[in-house]
Amino acid sequence: MRISALHNGPFRGPAVADDGPTRLVHAVEAAEDAARHLRTLAASAAERERRRLVDDQHEIATAARRRQARSTASLFAAADRVRLDIAELLERGPGYAHAGWESPVWAEQYDEPVEATQVVRVATLGLASPSSIVELPFVLPALGGNVVITHAPGGTAPAHNLAQAFVTRALASALPGSLRVHPLDPGGLGQNLGILSRLPEPLVAGGVRATHEEVSAELRALREHVHRLNSQVLLGDDDSLVGRWQTGSAGGIPCSLVLAAGLGPNLVADDAQQLWSLARTGQRCGVAVIAVIDAGRQLPGGLALTDLLENAEHLHVDHEGGATWESSPPVLHHNARIRCPNPPGSAQHRFLTTVLAPAVRRGVNRPVVLADLLATQPAGTGSTLTTVAATVGQSANGSPIELRVGDDEDVAIGGIVVGPSGSGKTTLLHAFIHALVRRYPPEELELYLLDMKAGVEFAEYAPRPGRPAVPHVRAVGIEADATFALGVLSHLLTVDAGRKRLFKEASVSSGREIKNLAQYREVTGEVLPRVLFVADEFQLMLAGPTEDAAWDTLDVLVKQGRSQGIHVLLATQSLNSVGAGRGSQKASVFDQLELRVGLRCKPDELSLLFDRTVRDRLDTGRRGSGVLNQARGDKDADQLFQAGLLDADERQRLRTDVVIRDGSSPRIRVSRGSGGVDVSDVAPALAAAAEPTIYLGAPVGVEPPLVGVPARPGDGRGLLLAARDELRAVSTISAVLAGLALQPSADDAGFVVVDLLPERIPGRRPLDQVTEWLGRRVVTVGEDQLDLLPSFATRAAGPTFVAVLGLQYAGIEVPYYDDEPHPLAWLCGTGPSTSVFPLIWLDTPDRHRKLGPHGERLQLRADAGADIIDTGGFIGRRPPFAASRGRFWFHDLAGTGEPVLVDPLQPGEQLPPSRPGVVAGLGERLAGSSEAPR
Numbered sequence: 001m002r003i004s005a006l007h008n009g010p011f012r013g014p015a016v017a018d019d020g021p022t023r024l025v026h027a028v029e030a031a032e033d034a035a036r037h038l039r040t041l042a043a044s045a046a047e048r049e050r051r052r053l054v055d056d057q058h059e060i061a062t063a064a065r066r067r068q069a070r071s072t073a074s075l076f077a078a079a080d081r082v083r084l085d086i087a088e089l090l091e092r093g094p095g096y097a098h099a100g101w102e103s104p105v106w107a108e109q110y111d112e113p114v115e116a117t118q119v120v121r122v123a124t125l126g127l128a129s130p131s132s133i134v135e136l137p138f139v140l141p142a143l144g145g146n147v148v149i150t151h152a153p154g155g156t157a158p159a160h161n162l163a164q165a166f167v168t169r170a171l172a173s174a175l176p177g178s179l180r181v182h183p184l185d186p187g188g189l190g191q192n193l194g195i196l197s198r199l200p201e202p203l204v205a206g207g208v209r210a211t212h213e214e215v216s217a218e219l220r221a222l223r224e225h226v227h228r229l230n231s232q233v234l235l236g237d238d239d240s241l242v243g244r245w246q247t248g249s250a251g252g253i254p255c256s257l258v259l260a261a262g263l264g265p266n267l268v269a270d271d272a273q274q275l276w277s278l279a280r281t282g283q284r285c286g287v288a289v290i291a292v293i294d295a296g297r298q299l300p301g302g303l304a305l306t307d308l309l310e311n312a313e314h315l316h317v318d319h320e321g322g323a324t325w326e327s328s329p330p331v332l333h334h335n336a337r338i339r340c341p342n343p344p345g346s347a348q349h350r351f352l353t354t355v356l357a358p359a360v361r362r363g364v365n366r367p368v369v370l371a372d373l374l375a376t377q378p379a380g381t382g383s384t385l386t387t388v389a390a391t392v393g394q395s396a397n398g399s400p401i402e403l404r405v406g407d408d409e410d411v412a413i414g415g416i417v418v419g420p421s422g423s424g425k426t427t428l429l430h431a432f433i434h435a436l437v438r439r440y441p442p443e444e445l446e447l448y449l450l451d452m453k454a455g456v457e458f459a460e461y462a463p464r465p466g467r468p469a470v471p472h473v474r475a476v477g478i479e480a481d482a483t484f485a486l487g488v489l490s491h492l493l494t495v496d497a498g499r500k501r502l503f504k505e506a507s508v509s510s511g512r513e514i515k516n517l518a519q520y521r522e523v524t525g526e527v528l529p530r531v532l533f534v535a536d537e538f539q540l541m542l543a544g545p546t547e548d549a550a551w552d553t554l555d556v557l558v559k560q561g562r563s564q565g566i567h568v569l570l571a572t573q574s575l576n577s578v579g580a581g582r583g584s585q586k587a588s589v590f591d592q593l594e595l596r597v598g599l600r601c602k603p604d605e606l607s608l609l610f611d612r613t614v615r616d617r618l619d620t621g622r623r624g625s626g627v628l629n630q631a632r633g634d635k636d637a638d639q640l641f642q643a644g645l646l647d648a649d650e651r652q653r654l655r656t657d658v659v660i661r662d663g664s665s666p667r668i669r670v671s672r673g674s675g676g677v678d679v680s681d682v683a684p685a686l687a688a689a690a691e692p693t694i695y696l697g698a699p700v701g702v703e704p705p706l707v708g709v710p711a712r713p714g715d716g717r718g719l720l721l722a723a724r725d726e727l728r729a730v731s732t733i734s735a736v737l738a739g740l741a742l743q744p745s746a747d748d749a750g751f752v753v754v755d756l757l758p759e760r761i762p763g764r765r766p767l768d769q770v771t772e773w774l775g776r777r778v779v780t781v782g783e784d785q786l787d788l789l790p791s792f793a794t795r796a797a798g799p800t801f802v803a804v805l806g807l808q809y810a811g812i813e814v815p816y817y818d819d820e821p822h823p824l825a826w827l828c829g830t831g832p833s834t835s836v837f838p839l840i841w842l843d844t845p846d847r848h849r850k851l852g853p854h855g856e857r858l859q860l861r862a863d864a865g866a867d868i869i870d871t872g873g874f875i876g877r878r879p880p881f882a883a884s885r886g887r888f889w890f891h892d893l894a895g896t897g898e899p900v901l902v903d904p905l906q907p908g909e910q911l912p913p914s915r916p917g918v919v920a921g922l923g924e925r926l927a928g929s930s931e932a933p934r
């Protein structure tokens with residue numbers, strides 16, 4: 001406007017370019033242009049800024065959304081994982097552990113559990129996330145865990161519902177007979193117990209306790225029960241009643257659920273104290289306390305709730321009826337909330353009273369008691385003319401079922417038993433072995449028993465002081481190793497060859513061809529026992545450096561042993577890894593073993609065992625149930641069965657009866673892996689020695705029962721044992737002395753120990769054990785009394801055995817080129833010719849230099865070294881392989897035999913009783929002497 005005014009108005013100047021108004025117009029125009037430009041710039045800057053802001057906002061929102069989605073997803077994933085884990089745990093148990101109250105399972109046929117139920121579902125747990133709530137089943141351990149439910153005044157009913165839901169599920173899903181409820185309602189009228197107030201015996205112990213006297217008496221009885229279990233039943237810290245129900249060894253003692261439904265006025269301070277104490281101490285004995293406590297009320301006698309909560313899951317029900325999980329990890333504390341369930345109703349009550357209680361009374365799931373099955377059968381009169389058989393359980397129709405091997409038509413020469421851990425495989429082997437020794441006298445049957453796994457399952461077949469072994473057992477390997485197993489298999493090949501020879505000779509003399517055991521017996525009247533070789537975890541004997549030899553021996557044995565009456569039964573957890581890489585040899589061995597037993601095996605394992613496709617499990621799920629097939633897996637030969645249980649006490653009783661009936665035999669060979677041979681295991685063989693014999697141990701095999709040389713006077717008859725392991729070496733020499741002292745023919749022998757071992761070393765323990773056991777039969781001399789050795793060692797009426805231990809610790813050095821007499825030179829040089837036999841431990845073979853030139857003359861050489869060249873140098877003959885740890889090669893330089901691998905004698909935990917009434921020992925003889933040793 002102003003511009004146009006200047007252009008057209010009275011101030012219009014001359015029409016030249018630089019007149020003032022024009023310049024002004026230009027200036028104004030320029031200013032306006034500039035202003036316009038600035039406005040445009042400002043507007044675009046504002047637009048840019050707005051856009052950036054929007055972008056930023058968008059980005060932040062997207063990132064937040066993403067982060068939230070991610071955290072929600074990970075919450076869901078974690079919840080899913082937990083849900084799956086819980087579902088898996090719950091699925092293992094019967095439906096009663098988790099199905100809703102309306103579910104048909106409560107009305108259907110009893111879904112009998114086969115294993116102790118781990119957890120039960122009690123309620124629903126809601127986990128709050130920013131965007132949603134994730135729900136999970138809230139589960140609690142079914143057995144042995146305390147639960148405390150506190151509640152606000154408004155939360156009484158939901159709190160009791162929680163308790164009732166838990167107890168109902170725990171009881172309903174428990175193995176019948178494994179759980180009893182002890183309902184306490186001090187001061188109440190049962191209204192806090194719902195359906196649980198009307199349960200029959202034996203589900204509850206004697207009904208609801210409500211009065212002060214009843215509650216007190218019940219708690220006292222429970223405390224005594226805990227005391228009795230702790231002092232008379234449970235062994236060691238790891239043993240617990242719940243654990244026993246889980247492994248099937250509880251022997252019918254039920255766990256207890258003490259339901260304290262409200263600490264009413266009749267719960268006096270003393271009783272409350274008892275309840276607290278039960279919660280603290282009862283867990284090991286399967287006693288769990290479920291307590292519902294009004295948080296607003298004073299606890300009796302100043303008891304602190306925190307003490308009770310120490311060993312319990314704690315839930316708190318608030319006035320809205322929801323619960324918080326107080327004992328949860330702190331992070332969950334504020335985000336987790338429990339939705340309390342409805343109380344169990346009439347369907348559950350009906351199930352408990354009309355299904356479960358009668359089942360418990362009937363004793364469903366009780367094991368088949370083998371002793372009952374055997375009681376009706378004759379004992380000790382069976383003949384193994386053609387077969388070896390014994391009852392091991394019940395078939396599906398309740399008739400007894402037998403395992404059978406032999407050389408009759410349609411009878412398997414041997415068998416394979418497969419069952420995963422806990423399926424009852426070892427129990428079945430025990431049952432078979434015991435039923436066999438009960439049925440047959442020892443002339444009819446010989447057993448070779450190997451437990452190849454680390455454990456002591458077969459220890460009961462070895463003799464112990466005061467508990468002789470059954471005479472049928474010729475060899476038992478406890479934690480046996482592959483070398484020993486090969487020794488046993490090789491021995492059986494020798495038996496096989498020996499029998500073939502006998503058959504041939506009898507054929508010649510009788511003019512009739514004798515092909516098998518039965519014919520031999522018929523023609524000659526002589527009974528040769530059938531032989532049964534049983535190996536648990538047999539795959540372990542077909543491994544390591546002896547693997548090839550073991551497979552080859554087994555192969556020959558199963559192919560040729562049948563007619564000679566040699567049978568094998570091999571057990572394992574799985575055939576999967578057995579004989580990998582030796583297809584044809586494995587097939588050739590397994591083909592012979594036609595008896596097949598699968599205990600609680602999965603279908604793929606059964607398919608391997610039966611060599612056909614098996615799609616379903618062939619067992620009832622119970623321990624010891626499975627399928628027996630006498631025809632190498634032929635489908636029509638499957639027999640479902642339940643193995644019988646013979647518990648440890650019954651087995652002991654049965655073995656004692658057999659020993660009373662048949663006596664025992666000194667011929668048993670016991671191997672405890674490469675740990676040596678306990679003196680008590682070979683006590684009968686030692687007692688049978690006709691002349692004093694220096695026994696060093698047992699061969700890593702079966703025969704002869706012991707390796708030793710008679711103690712006959714002669715130059716060089718003394719032992720040098722080279723072994724680095726101090727404890728084992730001292731143990732061996734000490735046990736050799738004990739072994740001599742147990743021989744009646746050595747009753748007049750003298751024993752001297754030259755003890756050069758330091759006082760406080762663990763290695764001297766076996767020596768102290770044996771010298772204490774020898775008592776006055778032994779004389780101990782130290783380095784300072786060594787000069788008296790010749791005098792002591794010549795006092796006994798019979799031979800004298802002088803153990804020298806700890807040379808490396810002593811300053812003794814027998815001069816090499818000096819004629820000056822030295823007691824050790826006398827011991828090694830003159831001693832042996834005068835019936836004084838040195839038994840000397842050298843920590844390394846070249847330590848013998850300390851003994852001077854006479855030491856080298858000692859001929860009985862043993863070496864535990866790992867280098868066969870060194871061993872060969874020391875024992876004078878190179879052995880085929882190095883001795884495994886704990887063993888040594890023995891060779892008599894004066895003998896004609898080959899080196900023998902020996903499981904050395906060791907005193908073991910307990911030595912057998914020493915020989916009564918032996919002639920006065922060396923200690924007594926020297927007692928009055930002026931040089932009496934200290």
Ligand SMILES: Nc1ncnc2c1ncn2[C@@H]1O[C@H](COP(=O)(O)OP(=O)(O)OP(=O)(O)O)[C@@H](O)[C@H]1O
Binds near residue numbers: 247624
């Ligand atoms: N026939 C049976 N009846 C009832 N209970 C049984 C039976 N067999 C085994 N059990 C129970 O199952 C538990 C495990 O049995 P066992 O030791 O024989 O199993 P396993 O298969 O040898 O296991 P592992 O290979 O781990 O030693 C035993 O404690 C026993 O009480």
